[in-house]
Amino acid sequence: MSKAAITKQNIIEQAAILFNQSGFAGGSITDLMAATGLKKGGIYNHFSSKEELAIAAFDYAFSLYQQRYRHVLRQHRHSVDRIQAIVATFCDTVYEPLLPGGCPLLNTAAESDDTNPVLRDRVRLAMDQWRGMIRRILQRGVRAGEVSPDVDTETLTSILISSMEGAIMLTQLYEDTVHIARVREHLVQYMEQLRL
Amino acid sequence: MSKAAITKQNIIEQAAILFNQSGFAGGSITDLMAATGLKKGGIYNHFSSKEELAIAAFDYAFSLYQQRYRHVLRQHRHSVDRIQAIVATFCDTVYEPLLPGGCPLLNTAAESDDTNPVLRDRVRLAMDQWRGMIRRILQRGVRAGEVSPDVDTETLTSILISSMEGAIMLTQLYEDTVHIARVREHLVQYMEQLRL
Numbered sequence: 001m002s003k004a005a006i007t008k009q010n011i012i013e014q015a016a017i018l019f020n021q022s023g024f025a026g027g028s029i030t031d032l033m034a035a036t037g038l039k040k041g042g043i044y045n046h047f048s049s050k051e052e053l054a055i056a057a058f059d060y061a062f063s064l065y066q067q068r069y070r071h072v073l074r075q076h077r078h079s080v081d082r083i084q085a086i087v088a089t090f091c092d093t094v095y096e097p098l099l100p101g102g103c104p105l106l107n108t109a110a111e112s113d114d115t116n117p118v119l120r121d122r123v124r125l126a127m128d129q130w131r132g133m134i135r136r137i138l139q140r141g142v143r144a145g146e147v148s149p150d151v152d153t154e155t156l157t158s159i160l161i162s163s164m165e166g167a168i169m170l171t172q173l174y175e176d177t178v179h180i181a182r183v184r185e186h187l188v189q190y191m192e193q194l195r196l
Numbered sequence: 197m198s199k200a201a202i203t204k205q206n207i208i209e210q211a212a213i214l215f216n217q218s219g220f221a222g223g224s225i226t227d228l229m230a231a232t233g234l235k236k237g238g239i240y241n242h243f244s245s246k247e248e249l250a251i252a253a254f255d256y257a258f259s260l261y262q263q264r265y266r267h268v269l270r271q272h273r274h275s276v277d278r279i280q281a282i283v284a285t286f287c288d289t290v291y292e293p294l295l296p297g298g299c300p301l302l303n304t305a306a307e308s309d310d311t312n313p314v315l316r317d318r319v320r321l322a323m324d325q326w327r328g329m330i331r332r333i334l335q336r337g338v339r340a341g342e343v344s345p346d347v348d349t350e351t352l353t354s355i356l357i358s359s360m361e362g363a364i365m366l367t368q369l370y371e372d373t374v375h376i377a378r379v380r381e382h383l384v385q386y387m388e389q390l391r392l
Contacts, residue, residue: 021310026221109369110306114217166358
């Protein structure tokens with residue numbers, strides 16, 4: 001990597017941490033200057049706007065989750081095991097966060113949905129990917145006779161993601177992992193009941 | 197109400213709408229001046245700081261939900277009916293919003309958890325009340341023999357709230373009520389299975 005590429009990557013990583021904790025509106029370029037040790041010009045040399053930087057930071061944050069899922073999914077073949085592994089991996093990030101500040105999808109969705117259509121569309125794309133990953137595993141599971149054919153895969157995908165995202169919100173709000181631990185256990189058991 | 201009290205109440209209501217959509221950091225006093233038709237001094241005449249106003253706006257937003265729940269709960273006696281009514285009421289706010297911008301608990305939690313301990317503590321208090329309402333109904337239901345005694349009331353409370361909050365996030369993100377409709381149906385059925 002060139003020195004410029006290393007600097008750019010460092011800005012993205014620091015911005016991901018800042019925006020995930022303080023939000024896009026709440027996280028200032030002054031904060032980012034402090035975190036990176038760069039001057040304003042040194043940041044805007046790499047990004048044409050705060051929004052462009054926010055998108056790069058969000059994409060980076062989401063990529064951390066994708067990498068972790070890919071790694072975990074390599075270890076499981078049965079569809080129920082794979083969904084349980086996704087649930088466990090997502091929920092266990094509270095003990096070993098990929099980024100401080102909770103889930104970047106939830107945080108960025110809650111902030112951008114009414115105010116920032118460009119960023120919101122980026123969150124939609126990321127959520128589409130996450131939903132697609134879960135739905136495809138469930139669909140294959142039904143076809144392979146591993147998952148109960150009574151399952152509506154779209155509905156179960158919405159339920160799994162909603163429960164996990166809401167639980168991470170409660171855990172962040174209370175600084176108490178009990179909520180995510182309860183939802184993790186519930187969803188793992190729920191999936192077990194659907195195993196054929 | 198005095199003219200001053202009416203003005204103050206109007207500021208609170210407009211601030212609740214603004215902050216629920218744009219966030220506390222994203223919603224500016226300039227926006228609030230436009231929404232209320234007041235000058236800056238006319239706003240700060242009633243509130244010593246933006247934070248004090250944010251707390252009043254959050255409390256007002258939450259009170260709208262409390263009023264709706266109280267109204268709905270008067271119509272149901274059986275504990276399972278009561279929980280199902282809470283789920284239906286919460287989920288159906290997407291068709292008839294109490295406030296634009298989604299759930300004020302989720303929005304304010306996601307924004308304040310890492311950055312604004314005063315506002316975060318207010319959200320905790322509100323969430324404590326919501327959790328307490330659901331948990332007490334479940335506990336009475338177990339004692340009255342209306343709800344399966346196998347239910348861990350604390351766990352079920354976390355699961356119900358997490359699912360609903362996550363679903364409202366998805367619905368706001370996609371501007372598509374299908375996610376909350378799926379979770380509503382799932383939770384109503386899930387509660388039905390616990391009915392004795």
